[in-house]
Amino acid sequence: MSKRDLILSTALELFNQKGTAEVSTNHIAEACSISPGNLYYHFRNKAAIIQALFEQLYAAWDTELSLPNDHTPQLSDLTNLVETNYQIIWRYRFVYRELVALLRQDLALHASFLSTRQRGFSGFQQLVEQFIAAGIMRPIEAKTLDQLMQICWLISEFWLNNLEIQQQSIEPSTINSGVSLMLRVLQPYII
Amino acid sequence: MSKRDLILSTALELFNQKGTAEVSTNHIAEACSISPGNLYYHFRNKAAIIQALFEQLYAAWDTELSLPNDHTPQLSDLTNLVETNYQIIWRYRFVYRELVALLRQDLALHASFLSTRQRGFSGFQQLVEQFIAAGIMRPIEAKTLDQLMQICWLISEFWLNNLEIQQQSIEPSTINSGVSLMLRVLQPYII
Numbered sequence: 001m002s003k004r005d006l007i008l009s010t011a012l013e014l015f016n017q018k019g020t021a022e023v024s025t026n027h028i029a030e031a032c033s034i035s036p037g038n039l040y041y042h043f044r045n046k047a048a049i050i051q052a053l054f055e056q057l058y059a060a061w062d063t064e065l066s067l068p069n070d071h072t073p074q075l076s077d078l079t080n081l082v083e084t085n086y087q088i089i090w091r092y093r094f095v096y097r098e099l100v101a102l103l104r105q106d107l108a109l110h111a112s113f114l115s116t117r118q119r120g121f122s123g124f125q126q127l128v129e130q131f132i133a134a135g136i137m138r139p140i141e142a143k144t145l146d147q148l149m150q151i152c153w154l155i156s157e158f159w160l161n162n163l164e165i166q167q168q169s170i171e172p173s174t175i176n177s178g179v180s181l182m183l184r185v186l187q188p189y190i191i
Numbered sequence: 192m193s194k195r196d197l198i199l200s201t202a203l204e205l206f207n208q209k210g211t212a213e214v215s216t217n218h219i220a221e222a223c224s225i226s227p228g229n230l231y232y233h234f235r236n237k238a239a240i241i242q243a244l245f246e247q248l249y250a251a252w253d254t255e256l257s258l259p260n261d262h263t264p265q266l267s268d269l270t271n272l273v274e275t276n277y278q279i280i281w282r283y284r285f286v287y288r289e290l291v292a293l294l295r296q297d298l299a300l301h302a303s304f305l306s307t308r309q310r311g312f313s314g315f316q317q318l319v320e321q322f323i324a325a326g327i328m329r330p331i332e333a334k335t336l337d338q339l340m341q342i343c344w345l346i347s348e349f350w351l352n353n354l355e356i357q358q359q360s361i362e363p364s365t366i367n368s369g370v371s372l373m374l375r376v377l378q379p380y381i382i
Contacts, residue, residue, distance in 0.1 A: 100288060100352050114358070147375045151346065154372075157356075158349040161291050165348075167305070181345075184338045188379035 004042045006032050008056065011049045015094035020050060020102070050102065051109055057092045058116040064088060065120060073130045075190065081127065082179045085156055090175050096160045124149060128186075137189050148189070152182045195233045197223050199247065202240045206285035211241060211293070241293065242300055248283045249307040255279060256311060264321045266381065272318065273370045276347055281366050287351045315340060319377075328380050339380070343373045 001009070010031045014023045025046050029039040043049045064084050089096050103110040128149065131137040140148070159178035163170050192200070201223045205214045216237050220230040234240045255275050280287050294301040319340065322328040331339070350369035354361050 097291060100355055101292070103356060110358070114356075144375065147372055151342065151372050151376060154346055154349060154353055155342065158345060158352065161349065162345055164291055165294060165305075167301070181338055181342050184335065185342060185376060 003032075003034065003038070007034075007039055007042055008049065008052055012053055012092070012094070015050075015053070016092075020046070020094060020098060025049070047106060051106070053092065054095065054109060054113065057088065057095060058112070060088045060091070061116060061120050065123060072134050073127065073136070075131070075136050078127065078131065078186070079179070079183065081124075082156075082182050083176070086159075086175045086179055087172075089156070089160060090172060093160055093170070096157065097164065099157070121149065121153060124153070136191060137186070138191050140189055148185060151185050155181050155185070194223075194225065194229070198225075198230060198233055199240065199243055203244055203283070203285070206241075206244070207283075211237070211285060211289060216240070238297060238300075242297070244283065245286065245300060245304065248279065248286060249303070251279045251282070252307060252311050256314060263325050264318060264327070266322070266327050269318065269322065269377070270370070270374065272315075273347075273373050274367070277350075277366045277370055278363075280347070280351060281363060284351055284361070287348065288355065290348070312340070312344060315344070326382060328377070329382050331380055339376060342376050346372050346376070 007028060011023070011028045014028060014031060023046075025039055025043070026036055028049070029036045032039070043052065065081060065088075095102065103113060125145075128137065128145065132139055155178055159175065159181070160170060163174055168174050198219060202214070202219045205219060205222060214237075216230055216234070217227055219237075219240070220227045223230070234243065256272060256279075286293065294304055316336075319328065319336065323330055346369055350366065350372070351361060354365055359365050
């Protein structure tokens with residue numbers, strides 16, 4: 001693993017454990033067994049590390065949440081997509097916990113997050129439209145379809161916060177209960 | 192208005208404008224045109240003011256989100272309930288913006304929030320069960336019903352954060368679009 005990748009994976013683990021406020025660049029350097037100077041050679045400050053982790057998240061969205069091109073979409077493609085989405089959320093859970101605050105602190109980060117999020121939302125819309133075309137879901141009026149997808153998106157983005165508020169342990173099994181909620185929203189429209 | 196109420200309504204306005212982190216007890220006293228000492232006579236610190244505002248929120252939930260007792264429930268009761276809920280969320284919007292962080296900071300607050308929230312969720316469950324009994328909604332399997340209500344609750348609790356992430360202006364009209372999402376979730380089950 002390159003030093004840069006070591007710094008990023010260590011920072012991710014610490015941010016997920018303790019939150020970004022409690023973790024300094026010195027903590028990260030110490031956990032990597034490198035000097036603070038060596039860390040600063042790769043990242044000028046904590047915000048730059050957070051930005052690089054957001055970019056990893058965007059890359060995960062773009063590669064892992066891509067549409068199936070090689071066959072007519074099946075309903076299992078949707079389930080897989082939602083499960084993959086929650087695996088990504090789990091991997092970058094500090095981002096989802098602290099989303100409003102992190103985006104408020106960094107306007108450039110907010111802009112890149114919004115544009116990547118919009119690309120993801122369009123991909124999700126295309127998948128659902130492919131389901132309708134393939135007869136897996138019944139035709140849905142445009143406004144209703146947009147609302148259904150907004151609801152699914154909201155569940156996806158805030159499920160982790162909801163678990164924390166309810167003081168439920170946050171682990172893959174509780175996160176998967178969010179998958180069931182999204183499928184519940186779509187179920188009345190599935191043929 | 193009593194001095195105590197003046198402090199609370201001023202703090203609420205400042206917290207809603209700037210967030211709790213940016214507002215000190217001195218700022219609140221100054222905006223009330225009272226001395227810090229006078230403020231401390233009523234509240235020992237900022238956490239005590241936040242706690243008192245949470246108690247106002249609980250009281251609003253209990254009185255304004257009560258079930259109609261004097262007639263068979265109508266679907267308009269649900270719409271009214273959801274709209275009233277969003278008015279409360281709008282009035283105490285700093286709570287919903289900062290929910291995870293505020294509850295993490297104060298274990299007693301977390302406990303009182305969870306128990307009041309559970310009471311509200313039970314009331315919501317009873318209303319929906321009354322709709323089913325009155326033939327407004329079709330019978331729904333217990334697990335499905337619980338999931339639908341969890342989804343509505345999630346929309347209610349995080350709609351404001353979602354608007355902020357999308358950099359949409361937060362005003363009564365955009366908040367009301369959350370009402371439409373909750374009704375969209377229930378619509379397939381309405382007769």
